Amino acid sequence: MDRQEDAVLFQKIKLGDEKSFELLFRRYYGHLCLYAVRFTQNNPEAEEIVQDLFAKIWEKKEQLTISTSVKNYLFRSVKNHCLNFLQHSQIKNQYSQKVCSEANDLKESEDTNYIEIDMLRKIEESIQALPEKRRKIFRLSRQEGLKYREIAEKLDISIKTVETQMGLAIKTLREKLKDFLPAF
Structure with a gap:
């Protein structure tokens, strides 16, 4: 050709x-x-x-x-x-290593375990409090690791809707979890 x-x-x-x-x-x-x-x-x-x-x-x-x-x-x-x-992969790997390192540091302290359990409970409660569609989009992205394009196809919605809903979900979770942000 x-x-x-x-x-x-x-x-x-x-x-x-x-x-x-x-x-x-x-x-x-x-x-x-x-x-x-x-x-x-x-x-x-x-x-x-x-x-x-x-x-x-x-x-x-x-x-x-x-x-x-x-x-x-x-x-x-x-x-x-x-x-x-x-x-992007390199950045993800660096972030994963940092998170793993920080997680290991957190596990060293018994007090931290209690905070972590409380934090996980609060995170799950906050996610559950999201509107159903937003909660579903958030879980597909963060827990199943789907890309925005994949979520949009799976739910038959636009990528822009996925982006908007994820932004709102993250904003809401930040507000509800602001007391735990220093622990991150």
Whole structure:
């Protein structure tokens, strides 16, 4: 496939042609996944990154402008998404280590255990006090680890609704748990 054919395909995609989108997806998906694995060292994550890229392309097809070749754009985008993923993973790992370290420090003191139990009870009560939909969104995000996009699909709501409800849930929980914030 040459650069000009890709450009024609992309122009059709901008007009909403699903067959052209599917053709572009099938043409590059495997190659992009292999490329992404070089960065992530993780097949499922690589596939998710490529799938997310294609989803974003479809969602923003009307606004998207590609000044280089479509192939270069796809590979550069996958590289950028992978680098963002790696950076995010590193931050998550650092945060997890910090939380584990702090949790170990907390377990050293018997008094802390009582505070922790009280805090967990208060957290659960505060979560239970949230409106049903907000509580469900919060639990899917924080307890099941779903991404906002996955929650939106699962509950058949917009990502913006998920973001708004999560923001309200966190704000409410902060207010109700303000006495415990120094313990965090």
